[in-house]
Amino acid sequence: MKIKVVKDYEEMSREAALFIEKNVRENPQLTLGLxxxxxxxxxxxxxxxxxxxxxxxxxxVTTFNLDEYVGxxxxxxxxYHSFMQKHLFSLVPFGRTYIPNGEAADLEEECIAYxxxxxxxxxxxxxxxxxxxxxxxxxxxxxASFEGxxxxxxLAETTRKANARFFPSPEDVxxxxxxxxxxSILKSxxxxxxxxxxxxxxxxxxxLKGEMDESFPASALYHHExxxxxVDEEAYGKGVEDIAE
Ligand SMILES: N[C@@H]1[C@@H](O)[C@H](O)[C@@H](COP(=O)(O)O)O[C@@H]1O
Numbered sequence: 001m002k003i004k005v006v007k008d009y010e011e012m013s014r015e016a017a018l019f020i021e022k023n024v025r026e027n028p029q030l031t032l033g034l035x036x037x038x039x040x041x042x043x044x045x046x047x048x049x050x051x052x053x054x055x056x057x058x059x060x061v062t063t064f065n066l067d068e069y070v071g072x073x074x075x076x077x078x079x080y081h082s083f084m085q086k087h088l089f090s091l092v093p094f095g096r097t098y099i100p101n102g103e104a105a106d107l108e109e110e111c112i113a114y115x116x117x118x119x120x121x122x123x124x125x126x127x128x129x130x131x132x133x134x135x136x137x138x139x140x141x142x143x144a145s146f147e148g149x150x151x152x153x154x155l156a157e158t159t160r161k162a163n164a165r166f167f168p169s170p171e172d173v174x175x176x177x178x179x180x181x182x183x184s185i186l187k188s189x190x191x192x193x194x195x196x197x198x199x200x201x202x203x204x205x206x207x208l209k210g211e212m213d214e215s216f217p218a219s220a221l222y223h224h225e226x227x228x229x230x231v232d233e234e235a236y237g238k239g240v241e242d243i244a245e
Contacts, residue, residue, distance in 0.1 A: 001221065002228045003208075005236045009196045012232050013042025016128070016194055019228065021050055023126055023190070029060045029095075033127030033185075034088070035138075036065070036080045037163075039194050040128055041087055048091035060095045062121055066129075066138040066185070068102040070152060070176040078167055096121075100150065100178035107152050111178060115150040118184055127188035131195050131203050134158050135216040139179035146212075146220040148181030182220045191227040193218070200235040 006012050020043070024030050034040070050056040065080060074081040081099050089097055098117060104110035118124075129137050134156060140148065141156045154176055155163075164170035185191070195204050203218065207229075212219045221227045 004228065004230045006230060006232050008232050008234075009042055012194055012196050012230050013040075014046055015230050016040070016043040016192060017046030017050060019192055019230075020047060020126060020128070021056055024056065024058065024061060027125065028057060029062075030125045031062045031064065031122045033122075033124035033129075033180075033188055034063050034065045034084065035128045035130050036067070036083050037130045039130035039196060043128070043194070044088040044091075047088065051092045058092050058094045062096045063094050063098065064118055064122060064124055064180075065097075065099040066127075067177050067179040068100040069174040070102045070107065070178060071174050072102055074101075074103070078172070100180075102174075102178055107178065111150040111152065114178070114180075115184060118150070118180070118187070123184075123187035123189065125188070126190045126192055127185055129185070129191060129193045131193060131200060131207070131218050132159055133162060133199055133203050135203050135206060135218045137182065137193075137217050137220070138185060139177040140182050140185075140217045142215045142217060144182055144214065144217055146186075146214060146223065147183040149184050150178065150180050152176055153179050182217060186220060186224050188224075189226065191221060191224055193221065193227060193229045194231075195229070195235040196232045198234045200231075201237045204229075204231055204235050205237060 068080045072079040100114050139153045160173040163173050167173050207218050212222050
């Protein structure tokens with residue numbers, strides 16, 4: 001695991017966007033795995049700026065999103081479809097964009113179809129990831145299998161609480177989500193993990209201990225040979241050793 005410690009959220013976001021831009025310049029037909037949540041917002045802002053000001057071209061890039069809430073219509077203001085539209089897709093035209101359909105009549109079928117799509121079009125050349133304070137990646141909660149494919153996950157109460165800030169009230173946070181599995185995520189060629197702020201300090205500390213354990217989903221990343229962690233000083237904390245290589 002390559003670890004880059006940066007000053008703050010802005011710097012993390014800029015570094016992440018530069019990482020993606022460099023890879024897209026080298027391969028304009030890249031497949032990009034995308035994440036939601038507060039963490040990648042700055043990265044998306046910088047990608048949009050690069051497109052606007054430096055004419056970065058994403059017209060042949062295909063994107064796959066990690067996850068979507070179950071039961072929210074695509075045009076619901078808190079669906080991840082709406083999130084991506086608002087923060088990235090309306091600002092940067094991509095070739096093709098895929099997000100799981102959380103209101104599919106047959107969710108199992110949707111999961112299988114999404115996994116097949118990833119296999120057919122991908123796997124992603126770069127998978128962008130945030131980390132939950134309980135170590136979740138995508139919506140793979142503690143206990144999720146490291147070999148798991150796209151599936152329906154019941155959200156941990158801590159995750160629902162953390163995401164309540166995006167909803168009018170905590171009860172409005174859906175109880176389930178479709179998520180790419182940890183096995184699907186690990187198929188990506190490169191993984192770019194971002195973490196910012198004190199809220200993530202404990203999760204980063206635990207990750208950097210380097211112990212692989214299904215009770216801590218992000219530790220599965222030690223099974224992958226090309227992971228870059230960009231972490232700001234608050235999330236990294238003082239005195240954390242670079243245990244990981
Ligand atoms: N499903 C998403 C994850 O993809 C995200 O990485 C994580 C952290 O969110 P945030 O970036 O808002 O801290 O939780 C969310 O629930």
